[in-house]
Amino acid sequence: xxEFDLLAQTSxxxxxxxxxxxxxxxxxxxxxxxxxTAATVKALTPAQLRExxxxxxxxxxYHLYLRPGDELIRDLGGLHSFMGWDGPIxxxxxGFQVFSLSDxxxxxxxxxxxxxxxxxxxxxxxxxxxxxxQENLGADILMAFDECPxxxxxxxxxxxxxxxxxxxxxxxxxxxxxxxxxxxxVQGGVFPDLREASARYLTGLGFPGYxxxxxxxxxxxxxxxxxxxxxxxxxxxxxxxYLMGVGSPEDLVHGVRRGVDIFDCVLPTRLARNGAALTxxxxxxxxxxxxxxxxxxxxxxxxxxCCANFTRAYVRHLVVSDEILGAxxxxxxxxxxxxxxxxxxxxxxxDGTFEGYAENFLLNYNSRQLSTAxxx
Amino acid sequence: xxEFDLLAQTSxxxxxxxxxxxxxxxxxxxxxxxxxTAATVKALTPAQLRExxxxxxxxxxYHLYLRPGDELIRDLGGLHSFMGWDGPIxxxxxGFQVFSLSDxxxxxxxxxxxxxxxxxxxxxxxxxxxxxxQENLGADILMAFDECPxxxxxxxxxxxxxxxxxxxxxxxxxxxxxxxxxxxxVQGGVFPDLREASARYLTGLGFPGYxxxxxxxxxxxxxxxxxxxxxxxxxxxxxxxYLMGVGSPEDLVHGVRRGVDIFDCVLPTRLARNGAALTxxxxxxxxxxxxxxxxxxxxxxxxxxCCANFTRAYVRHLVVSDEILGAxxxxxxxxxxxxxxxxxxxxxxxDGTFEGYAENFLLNYNSRQLSTAxxx
Numbered sequence: 001x002x003e004f005d006l007l008a009q010t011s012x013x014x015x016x017x018x019x020x021x022x023x024x025x026x027x028x029x030x031x032x033x034x035x036x037t038a039a040t041v042k043a044l045t046p047a048q049l050r051e052x053x054x055x056x057x058x059x060x061x062y063h064l065y066l067r068p069g070d071e072l073i074r075d076l077g078g079l080h081s082f083m084g085w086d087g088p089i090x091x092x093x094x095g096f097q098v099f100s101l102s103d104x105x106x107x108x109x110x111x112x113x114x115x116x117x118x119x120x121x122x123x124x125x126x127x128x129x130x131x132x133x134q135e136n137l138g139a140d141i142l143m144a145f146d147e148c149p150x151x152x153x154x155x156x157x158x159x160x161x162x163x164x165x166x167x168x169x170x171x172x173x174x175x176x177x178x179x180x181x182x183x184x185x186v187q188g189g190v191f192p193d194l195r196e197a198s199a200r201y202l203t204g205l206g207f208p209g210y211x212x213x214x215x216x217x218x219x220x221x222x223x224x225x226x227x228x229x230x231x232x233x234x235x236x237x238x239x240x241x242y243l244m245g246v247g248s249p250e251d252l253v254h255g256v257r258r259g260v261d262i263f264d265c266v267l268p269t270r271l272a273r274n275g276a277a278l279t280x281x282x283x284x285x286x287x288x289x290x291x292x293x294x295x296x297x298x299x300x301x302x303x304x305x306c307c308a309n310f311t312r313a314y315v316r317h318l319v320v321s322d323e324i325l326g327a328x329x330x331x332x333x334x335x336x337x338x339x340x341x342x343x344x345x346x347x348x349x350x351d352g353t354f355e356g357y358a359e360n361f362l363l364n365y366n367s368r369q370l371s372t373a374x375x376x
Numbered sequence: 377x378x379e380f381d382l383l384a385q386t387s388x389x390x391x392x393x394x395x396x397x398x399x400x401x402x403x404x405x406x407x408x409x410x411x412x413t414a415a416t417v418k419a420l421t422p423a424q425l426r427e428x429x430x431x432x433x434x435x436x437x438y439h440l441y442l443r444p445g446d447e448l449i450r451d452l453g454g455l456h457s458f459m460g461w462d463g464p465i466x467x468x469x470x471g472f473q474v475f476s477l478s479d480x481x482x483x484x485x486x487x488x489x490x491x492x493x494x495x496x497x498x499x500x501x502x503x504x505x506x507x508x509x510q511e512n513l514g515a516d517i518l519m520a521f522d523e524c525p526x527x528x529x530x531x532x533x534x535x536x537x538x539x540x541x542x543x544x545x546x547x548x549x550x551x552x553x554x555x556x557x558x559x560x561x562v563q564g565g566v567f568p569d570l571r572e573a574s575a576r577y578l579t580g581l582g583f584p585g586y587x588x589x590x591x592x593x594x595x596x597x598x599x600x601x602x603x604x605x606x607x608x609x610x611x612x613x614x615x616x617x618y619l620m621g622v623g624s625p626e627d628l629v630h631g632v633r634r635g636v637d638i639f640d641c642v643l644p645t646r647l648a649r650n651g652a653a654l655t656x657x658x659x660x661x662x663x664x665x666x667x668x669x670x671x672x673x674x675x676x677x678x679x680x681x682c683c684a685n686f687t688r689a690y691v692r693h694l695v696v697s698d699e700i701l702g703a704x705x706x707x708x709x710x711x712x713x714x715x716x717x718x719x720x721x722x723x724x725x726x727d728g729t730f731e732g733y734a735e736n737f738l739l740n741y742n743s744r745q746l747s748t749a750x751x752x
Contacts, residue, residue, distance in 0.1 A: 311458070324419040
């Protein structure tokens, strides 16, 4: 269980293809996980997700702990049963949300006290609590509880890294279930020395997989790429690497090229609910007037349900009229695009054409239209 | 085209089963049409609608005229193509919406001037304009432009009826397409004399089908039932009868029992978006606390996607968290229930067991939990 079979490693880039085995199915990597924050990938049924070819779904520990509660989900058979998704699920640790969403958090070496963004009630997460919640939720892949400092502050990152490392060891010790894989999270902001230290320390603890956290939160693309290279040259080749919260088409290609195996991001689903489509060449605001009478599909050549059946004119009408179906169709399109890109990259890695694929993709892509999820 | 084959007529009630032929497929009657006001049955894809067994969809002329515009829809190939629904479509005349939704309407014998509820712009509908719009939209079944007075005001209904009748004749004269069936609309409030006169007058004009309008808008159930009996005893047996805007489970059974063939209502879709489920015994507010840990499906025994895959606890979580999937799943359940009821009633009519079916259904049904759509 939780073995990672490395099937191909490109020679001229760090890109690789593999299979990560979980009790709920094999993940063919590189893989993108749509985000189902509150135990639902917003606007999609599990049947639609399956049709799109999704294999891994992420849910958020912080949100599910607050509502409907991890013990309720445990009592109803766990997250797979609760949300009707029988494929692999990944839960984060709640760390990032505690630092980004909650009010008046207070950090000490033992954990974090925070107030719910829903009702202001006071709660406390420790590494042990995060693992207990994640065990109640019952995902296949768990994350160690970590601290997420601003990426550009070296002193804060240095100090936070000690806590994150101590918490990672406590998470490992707290874990009781053998049917879940706990990943350690490499932190260290944009600082090669901290990232290197973090990758080495966590590798020493011996996790079945490693996440790279604290990126796509304000640093430049070059800084992000440099950190991926530093970290992925240290992390063991025979374990999967998960870049947290990253998921524009451009960033997926850059990440795969630098050896990342797993991605997640709210980008495709959030953009869709805001009326925007991701494409292979950029981004389209479907509210724009020129689409009003445009008989073409959202993205020409796309095989998704939205593009196979509807015009830009119709999708624009739905978005302008604030119809739920607009969010549904654009979510299908956006998720389909990212999953298709991942399948194409995997195939290109396996048949030795990845470098050309990536270069060609990035040439066609208008990076000025894009940004990472944190800028949305 | 537009022939109505009457396959069975019950002896002890007015219930009957038939087939109405349109260019986009046969309607097996009695039939319920989910409402797709703005060219989308809210929260459902056409694929999901098809899976639910929907055959007929209603769209609203008033809404589509205002946004995105009937000429735009015509230029994009008509409503079937625009919304991706290749089955039969029915459009209303815009009459009801002009009287219920728009601001500062002014009625004269020629037509109605009104202001858009979207942007306050001034527009004018006449019988000829309504038909021109409906021909641009391109539905299979069109409605004559009518006036919809308050049901309890005899003098107003008497006066409005003359206009509605004159307008019906003008709609017939204005119609140019042979691939669309124009239905006349019987009005007359809760007054048997007016309803009788209206049914006789419109029958004389010779429509391929007849609608019964102005009900479920404030009268009692007994008044509605009495009007259905008066009208359906006059309307020709070999033409379909459509009761507009009616669609609680109870009202569907009462309507079928009184000889109605076609129904439409926003009830199942609107209730779903408000977090409520229709069932065979009443209505459930899925936000209610007792459902928080309820492992049962929304309606036990139901075969819909929602009930086959999810618990009340999960649906409640979605509704409480304001997740789109809550609306999607409850819409599927509610529409599935009404379509299933219609299929069951049709089968019971055909095999001679309808009377028992209807009595049994109404006995089990808690009518106190219910009301017609207008009370929502």
